[in-house]
Structure formats: C-alpha cells, structure tokens
Amino acid sequence: MIAVDGLNLSIRGMPILCEVSMQIAQGEIFGLVGESGSGKSMTALALMGLLPRGAAVSGHASLDGTDLLALREAQLQRLRGNDISMIFQEPMTALNPVQTIGDQVAETLLIHRRAGRVEALRRARAQLDRVGLGHIALDRYPHELSGGQRQRVCIAAAIALHPRLLIADEPTTALDVTTQAQILDLLKDLVTEENMALLLITHDLAVVSDIAHRIAVMQRGAIVEQGETAQVLRDRAHPYTRALFAASAHQPDRAASKTADAILRVEDVHRHYPSPRKGLARGTPVRAVDGVSFMLRRGESLGLVGESGCGKSTLTRAILGLDPLSAGSITLNGHPVSPTMPRAVRADMQVVFQDPYGSFNPRWRVDRILTEPFHLLDTLPPRDTAIAEALHAVRLSPDDALKYPHEFSGGQRQRIAIARALITRPRLLVLDEAVSALDVSVRAQILDLLAELQGQLGLSYLFISHDLTVVRAITDRVLVMQAGRIVEDGATEAVFTNPRHAYTQALLTAAPRLPNSFGAFIQ
C-alpha cells in the first residue's frame, strides 16, 4: 500500500508540489490527471527517488511502511525495478536501441541478482509471452517492433520482478487509439493478476475514466480533487475538474458557409516509395498512398483520420506540393499542385504543424517568422501592418513581434504558427495534427480560434489528425484512411454515429471516451 501524505517539493526554491496526499491500495488503479506542468510526473519521480538535483522534499511517502523519502541511494536502487517500476511515454527512447529486447527484459533480473543469465533469459521469454509478445523472438531490436510492441516490452521489463507499485507515465500518449486500448487492457489485466498498485499518469481524462478505480486531479502542483472515478466524474466538485471536463468535450461554435465549388481536388493520387534494398534488388514498391480521391469545398472543414503509417503524412506532403506524385493529380483552385508550382498558386494554401517547438527557427524573431511566406507574394503588403493584423487575428499582442519563439508557451506558439499561415491570406489551411500536442484547455481555445477565423475569413480546412474527438468537433465531413486508401467518407456526424467500414468501427470503439451518463458526450 502506497501512502503519500503532505508531500512538498521545491526545486532550487521554486515550489513544484504542494501538500500532495494520496493512497493507493494493492490491486488498485489510481489515475493522476493533470495538464503539462501540473506536477504529476514529479510526483512519480519523487516516489522513485529520481528527482533532479537541487530538489528539496518534505512530507511523507511510504510503500508498505518503508519510508521512501528517508532511503539512501543504494537502498533506492534495490527498490527501483524491484518494488517500484516505471514505464514511460515514449517507448522508443525508453529502450536501448543497440540491445536486444530479451537482454533488456532480463536486465532487471540480472541487476537485482534474482537469476543467472540463462535463467534470466528464460524468465524474460515468459514475461514477453505474458504481455502478448509470444510471437516475437528475444533477439529482436527495438527498431524492429511497432510502438505498441515496444511499450509491451517496457511493461514486461517493469513487471519482471513483480513490483508492488507500477508507475505508468502517459503510457499510451504516443500510441494510436487501437493500440492504446490494447495497452490499457493489458495493464488492467496485469494489475488484477499481480495484485499490484498502478499509478496511471495522464493528461487525458477519458483514458483513466475507463480503467481507474480512483482518480486525482492535479493543478499547479496540488491535488484539487480526488475520489472514486465515477464520483469525481459525476460530481466535478472542483471548478478545475469542471473546466478540464468541458475542455475535453469542447465543441466550438461554427458558422458553416460552404459553397459547392471545390478549392482542392485530389484525383486518384498514388505515391509509391522504393522498398528497402535486399541485396542488389529491391522488392515491390511501398504504396504509401494508393489511389486517393476526394474534394474539399470552399468554406468546408474536412477531416482526414487514420493511424500512424496509414499514409496521411505522405498524402499531406503531396497536397502541400512538397513531394511529387507517382500518379494522379491534385489541383488547387484549378491549378495543378506539384513541387514546382508557381508561387502565386502556393500562396493560397498554408499549413500549421503539430509540434509547437519544432515549427520555428529558434534563432528568428517572431516578425521574421511571420513574414517568411511573403516570399510567395509579388506585391508585398506593408510589413508592420500585416504583422500587427496577423498577431491580432490570433489574439496575440503586436509587441510579441519582437520576441523569440522560446518566450512563448505551447499554445501561444501554435497561435504564431496560425498567424504565419494566415499572413498571405490563403483560402486553404492544412492543419496537420495542429492541436494534438496541446493540453485540453489550450486545445479548446485554439479550436475556438480556428472556428472563428474560418467564419471571418471564409477559410477551408483540411484537418489531419489521429484524434477522433478533435476531428468530430471541428469538421463537416471526414475521410477515414487505412493502408493508403480512403475506406470511408461522409458527413462527420453520420460517420461517427453510424460507421459503415469495419476499420472505422474499430477506431471508434477503441477511442477512450468519457461515459455518456456523465453528460459529456452525446453519443
């Protein structure tokens, strides 16, 4: 049984955690929910004794009566991986790329001297079988596995010594929805079998609502509300819980004003890559995009949904005119789209990317970043006015033009990205996972902004995302893509309420959802 009581943490004088208290019983799944910077990961690191230098901790944290905060490093090392284990968000970086998965699972046993090498490998095999990797050989390397399989390897290593507490820090955030559902099921089963405690850390209320017995909501280093999952989600006693709830299910007001004529036409587009070399010959080409056709009307919002590897990124690059097509055609306002398209044609289409940190040259000031697309224009609008207008449109201050990207938060950066995309006054905006990296409350604001801009400027959106909730909130029509093909398309509500294709049905079933009875979702 884990008992945390009045845990305070500050790093170099800056308060991080404030009076955090919680109890997790054996066999219990405890969900810790909060947005980035709320201190949820630091709580986990404090339990593991893995805090960064300069951290000062006070309060109590114990595991079955052992005071975790009083242990010395050597004792903590015996504890980690043994009594307390952890799995992380990014299973690729959590595994060592040059070690086989068998060695990495066996490592836990070897470090804690629980087995010799042969015995450790035998038990590693057994653990991998248990997490559903019976068909994967021990001598495989992490890069040969999919994201979900890698996360299973991490789980196998973490539970190898039957820990009493498993900490899972955003274990499914980097995974596709169908994989996410499988990993959550696996964790749930393991908790029952092992009778261990699971501390599930996530930013997504919907993820924990399904499997956690109890949840705690964190905000600015403090737990603002905790209790039985059903009760917390039903009562929403704290305003922050209510705000999170509302933001997760946020539906922006959209004034649809679409017309019948197409701004973008995609006709039978193919994009093939040569397959990896095997000896001198190459195998059959990979058909990343395999005969996709659709059209996007003026003023319309079109969603493109699919899991990783379905070809949506390749299609996006082709639509943006960054890569050539293998076959088919794409036209924007009737002009063909290709890497060599004229600048004037290109100016009518701009893009917003997912990563608010990689979207800008860190050495450029905002005014220079914003005006980069001016390269597309023959007659330049007055620079300062254009910058001020663009910043005003995304609700930033004109003074922000003189700052550098690192001075802004993730949500603000995404506003800058939108401002940059709007500065040439394009009529088509491609939003490539544009809100996927944002916290729910920030995401809700950005979605509102996008809806508002669409009404004001008569924009058409191509909204590419793996996140079904977001697509449902902002689009009129949706395309579902699988293995390079569009398997289903139709009006968003119709597809979501009555999916026809088996893949769409699987996606919708797998997507974590806040239950109906709490009034968040009208399904």
Next chain:
Amino acid sequence: MMRLPPTLILGALITVFFAALAVLSLVWTPYDIASLSVSNRFQPWSGAHLLGTDQFGRDIASMLMEGTRTSIAVALVAIGIGVALGVPLGLAAAALRGSLLDEVIMRGNDMIFAFPSLVIAILITAIWGPSATNAILAIGIFNIPVFARVARGGALPIWTLDYILAARTAGKSRARISAEHVLPNIANLLIVQATIQFSLGILAEAALSYVGLGAQPPTASLGKMLSDAQTLTYSYPWLAILPGLSIVVLVLGLNLMGDGLRDALDPRLRRMRG
C-alpha cells in the same frame, strides 16, 4: 551573464597571445631574420637576443614570431578553403539527401579522406615545387571533406524539422533554406570544428615544413626551425626545444579553446541555462 568554461578562457588567452605575436611580427621584430651574421651565431639568452641566436646568427625570438605567423596564416587560409568549399558541399548533400549529387559528394570526400595529407602535399610539391602556398593548398584540400561531413551531419536532423517544411511551403528553394535556416543552426558545430582544424593545420604545416615541403627560406616556419635544429640537438637543445614548445603550447591552446567552445555552444547546456 553566462559563465564561460575555464578551458575556453585559458585556450583563448594562449591563442590570443600567439596571434598577437604573429600580428606584431608583420610590423616589428627585434631583428631582421633575413640577414645572416655568422659571427653572431649561437649567442646565449641575453638582453640583446632574448632567446639567443641560431647557427646562422638569426635572432630566435624574431624567428619564433615570424614562424608562428607563417603557421597561423597557413592554417587559417587552409580552413578558409575547407569552409568555403566543404560547407556548401555538405549543405547541398544534406539538402538533396539520397540523391546522386549526395552520393557523388560524399564518395568524393571519402576518396580525399583515403589519401594522407602528406601524400597530397608531396604530389602538389612534385608538380609545383615546395612553398607555403602549396602547403596551404595541401592542407586546405584535406579540410574540405572534414567540413563537408560536419555540415551534412549537422544539417540532416535540421532538415526533418517542421520549420523547414514551413519554409518550403513558403516556396523557398533548398539553397535559400540552407542559407537562411540550416547554416545559422549548424554554425556552432562549424566553429568548434574550425578550431580543431586550426590546430591540426598548424601541426600539418609544421610537419610539411619539417620535411621541406612547406615554407622555404627566408620565410621562417616553426617546422623548418625544428628541422634546422635537428643536427644540433645535443649541443644546442634550445634551438629545437623552443619551436617545439611553441607548437605544443599553441596547439594545446587551440584544442582547449575548441573544447571550451563546444561546451559553451552545446545546445543542451544552453537550454539548461534557459
């Protein structure tokens, strides 16, 4: 104010000291080293000749100043060649990753790498005769693949970032993106590499002059001084020790500066400082 690594400060001090001596030698040296006076040879250290004289009666201090100048000048121009040709090649290879051009550039680099610089120098001097200019050429050619590799290696991860895609959707050419976005973001790598190549260039120049393929008399050179002193090492050890020590300390200073710069410019450390 961010704190500079102590290695950077020490290395920079040493480098500045030698650079100052070299610059000073352009306008003033204690004695003219072109004038030989046999009667004045093998003078001990004194007020008149700070570090004594050699077997031709030339002032050692003046020789060291001019020799340092030759070494630094040769190494600097050789870096110039390496940067001017290697960086654009590396950027082009990264911009067109996987293309035929990329292959040609990188395999060409491999070929240059496969030749020891000394062999290239012998080749060049066999054709055009030994001189400081030809030493520059030999060392410079060897610098090209080094900078091409560093530039390509640094540029590749940057080409995968979203702001590059954003620049491409703004219709910018790959050449322009390389200049505007990629180059400034790999500048720190190139600066660190340049200090390392600087010290290697000084060593290479000394080695070429030592075997007689570099600067020719009356131009002074640290390597040449070493080879002149070779037969006199027993009787007049200072003639060999002084230029040798100069090379060692100068190269050490440059290496320290390179290490220090790498620490100071490392983006991970910079992020920690906020």
